[in-house]
Amino acid sequence: MTTIQHISFEDLKSKYQTPLYIYDEAAIRKQCKVFINKFRHPKVSSNVIYASKAFLTIAMAQLIMSEGLHLDCVSQGELYTALKAGFPVEKIVLHGNNKTKDELLMALNFRVGTIIVDNDYEASILNEIVNDKYKVSVMLRVNPGIDAHTHKYIKTSTLDSKFGMSILDPRTKETIKSLNDNPNINFLGTHSHIGSQILEEHSFYDHAITILKFYKEIKELYQIDLKAVNLGGGFGVKYIKSDTRLDLNKVLPELLEIVYQTANSLEISVPHVYIEPGRSIVAEAGYTLYTVNQIKETINKKKYLFIDGAMNDHMRTALYQAKYDAFIVGKEDMVHDTTYTVAGKACESGDIIIEDILLPDAKPDDLLVVRTTGAYHYSMASHYNRLTIPPVIFVKDGQSKVVVRKESFMDLLSHDEALV
Template sequence: MTKIGGVTLEQLKNTYQTPLYIFDEDKIREQCQTFKKHFKHPELKTDVIYASKAFLTIGMAELIHSEGLWLDCVSQGEVYTALKAGFPSEHIALHGNNKTKEELDVALQFKIGVIVLDNPYEADMLMELVNEKHIPKVMLRINPGIDAHTHDYIKTSLLDSKFGLSIQDPSVISMIEKLVKHPFVNFLGTHSHIGSQILEENSFYDHVRTVLEFYASIKEKTGINLTEVNFGGGFGIKYLESDARLDLKNVLPKMLEEVYQIKTRLNLAVEKVYIEPGRSIVGEAGYTLYTINQVKTTINGKNYMFIDGSMNDHIRTALYQAKYDALVFGKEDLKKNRLYTVAGKACESGDIIIHDILLPEVKPNDLLLVKSTGAYHYSMASHYNRLTIPAVVFVKDGKSKVIVKRESFMDLLSHDEHLV
């Protein structure tokens, strides 16, 4: 791969310096349309909500709006970004497991499309804030207890998860009754999410069955027949050549057909279904370009390749033991006969980008492109060691555009104050 979106890696390095986050705009748009096209059913209404925590900037919010998706926000900062981008508030869903009164006030003030409550505290707080001037649409996050096969840090559905309320908790149904009866709340149904980076399709169908059987138990116990359901995201992507690829064109319609069959069998009133892909929209469309600074071989024969980036712009290896593929620009066709550990600039033993990767022999000033870094890289970047955060560019049709400017040292110090 010498080009992304028709722009060479050398051009990008010369124009924007490295480290550099690069997004293939066409790839993002293609993924948006894959979800829009295949998450449809003749008997059900559907909406696709982009989980913005994966990657959000003003430009990204504009792109998501232009593709006809909703936006999932989990903080005031994400909501503010969306509104500054001109994103319609009625197509924003507010999530988060620890909302403040201020966040709920903002959601009500700007008439956010759906507020997803996490727990009784949030529910009580919202019910005190609402009035006849604006009746918000509300969902409740539940925890269906499905053990999706993924990393422990990104499982979100076990019974002791920090998110939502277990469907085994008897208080859940009484809370739903309370919300349904409130005169200034329009309660739609439940939201749930079983984890991230899931590649086993049966996990998604198990999720559908478990939640809709819970809807049937609500109906049986209270007479309440919920009309909407949100199954979250979690659709895995391909990080390595050896990884399986989730067939979205097959999985998405099968999920909806499962909803329709179960709703029909149990005589449920579900008429609208939401999902919230994030990683699966931007993950494989993103890359990080680095310059190789130094190469070192230890006394035990371990080869280190030191790049000009760090865990500050690539935390997922340290945090989740995530694995990545990479290539050396201009050496794509050479034999991969050297085993390298790719390490960064941070003064930290854990500052590893890739633990072991076979590549051709590299030299200082070679360019290294790390693949599938579109999700949770820029959004989790930090200033550890007072390192600056890279620029973000979108590339399309042979042209590139800065979406986020590279930080300067002045930017880094912009909030500091002198002691005296």
């Protein structure tokens, strides 16, 4: 791979310098279409909501809008970005495990499509502040207690999770009743999410069945037939060669079929089904382009390949011990016989991009491309060590365009005040 969308990485370096976040716009659009086209069922209505925390800028919100997905926001900042991008407010879902009254009021004032209430306390605030001028759609975040195989930081559904209310907790059903009884609320159903980067199909199916059994309990208890269900995201992506890619063409329609069959066998209404992919829309469409600065061999024969970025633009290795694949531009066909640790410029031992990767012999000024950096890279970037955050470009059909401009050193000081 020496080009991306018919543009050489060398040309991108000349034009934008490095480090550089590159998104293959066609790949994002293709992935959106996979979700839109495959998350369909002749007898189940459905929507795909992009979980914007994976990667959000004005241009990205506009791309998502043009592909017809809905948008999940978890903060006022994400909501503000979506609104500035012109995203239709009725297609926005507001999340958050810990919303303030101000945030709920902001959501109501902007007439956000759906609010996901995290718990009974938030429900009580919302029940107080809604009024008859605008009937807001609401879901309740619940915790199905499913233990998906993933990093504990991105596992969201254990019994002690900070998110939502357990389906085993009697307060959960009472909260559903109170929201459903409110004439100013259009209560849709529950939202749940079992974790991120899940590669086993059965976790998604078990999840849907567990939630629908809970819907059956609600129906039996209160004669409420919940209209919709939001099953969250968590669709895993391929970071390294040994990762098995989840077959979305299979999982997405099967998930709807399972909802359909389960609802029928439980004798509840077939709900409208939402899912919220984030990472799986953007991760594999994203690449980080770095220039090799130095190669260093320690006395123990460990070889470092030092690039011109750092953990500030690539936090997931330090934070989750995440694994990545990478290649050296123009050397893909050479023998990969040298084990390098790719590390950055930050003054910290934790500043590792990839621990132990087989690459061809590398030299200063080589270009290194780290794959699958489209999700949680730009969005987690910091100014640690007062490093600037790389610019973001989209590439498509031989064209590149800036979606987030390069920062200057002056930008780092834009909010600073002198001491006296």
